[in-house]
Amino acid sequence: MIPVPRPSRRAGSCFRTARLLLCATLAQAGLAHALDMEAARVKAQVCFTCHGEQGISSQDNTPSLAGQPDAFLQWQLVYFRSKTRKSEIMGPIAAGLKDADIRELGSYFAALPPPKRPDGPDPDPQLATLGAKVAQANRCYVCHNENYLGQQAVARLALQREDYLYKALKDFREGRRTGGGVAAMPDAVYKLSDDDMKSSAHFLSRMPQP
Secondary structure, three states: OOOOOOOOHHHHHHHHHHHHHHHHHHHHHHHHHHHHHHHHHHHHHHHHHHHOOOOOOOOOOOOOOOOOOHHHHHHHHHHHHHOOOOOOOHHHHHHOOOHHHHHHHHHHHHHOOOOOOOOOOOOOHHHHHHHHHHHHHOOHHHHHOHHHOOEOOEOOOOOOOHHHHHHHHHHHHOOOOOOOOOOHHHHHHOOOOHHHHHHHHHHHHHOOOO
């Protein structure tokens, strides 16, 4: 049998020291992250009035930001800042943002818990069933990901405000809003009727929790 060498006292002491240093480093990293999130929260206060303190909107035709993909949030702010996406409210706010501000705000809202399904039974389950069929037929899941959770620079649709989803679809269809990147949304919605958009918005806003 080959004897297993035992670590010397000096080696054990070095191991304990290294472990303590690692723990201290991780603690400092966690503290730095907490401080960064607090700094981002301070910057995000201007957003709370419309989008909610936890990123959950209670204002008509105003989206919830919590749980949206980080890249999507950042790109929307870039579009507002460059006036590629026009808004009388968001344009002036985004105009003063630096790239670092945009990165922090995107990370902050992306890290917040997403909206929950509205309480109580669906007031119009037939409309939700129709909306699910419309979303499936138009292959919304291809870009917006399985369960419509969004990905990269593509928005999360699941449990977004119903009125805002309907407004966004109409804005895309009627040319008031253009898509970013490959600009797929105007092409995707031009053939949708108002009833299609209303049913899709209803379904997505109340769909089961993923």
